[in-house]
Amino acid sequence: MSRPPERIAVNPTPPPLATPPRRTASIRFTPTALLAVGSAAPRRRHCAELMVRADLHGADGHGIFRLPQYVRRIRGGAVNVRPKVRVAREPRGWRLVDGDNAWGTW
Numbered sequence: 001m002s003r004p005p006e007r008i009a010v011n012p013t014p015p016p017l018a019t020p021p022r023r024t025a026s027i028r029f030t031p032t033a034l035l036a037v038g039s040a041a042p043r044r045r046h047c048a049e050l051m052v053r054a055d056l057h058g059a060d061g062h063g064i065f066r067l068p069q070y071v072r073r074i075r076g077g078a079v080n081v082r083p084k085v086r087v088a089r090e091p092r093g094w095r096l097v098d099g100d101n102a103w104g105t106w
Contacts, residue, residue, distance in 0.1 A: 032075075037074040
């Protein structure tokens with residue numbers, strides 16, 4: 001006689017991940033580094049969160065790894081830390097935005 005298959009309980013929702021210490025430290029340090037080179041307040045935190053999120057998702061090439069490059073680009077004038085982002089053209093169905101060399105996160 002064959003036995004019925006054993007039933008295994010499966011939890012469909014995994015438990016939430018704890019915030020890794022590296023993430024917390026990175027979110028604190030990155031805005032401070034961006035402040036040191038004059039980055040505007042609303043952008044600093046947002047940029048830090050996106051860089052840490054990229055690291056957590058395995059896209060290390062877009063994460064904290066880039067911070068020294070970003071600082072060099074700001075110091076060199078390639079990134080405008082106080083941009084005046086505006087809509088340059090707005091025909092039907094699309095917009096052309098002049099980013100004024102702002103962060104790509106705008």
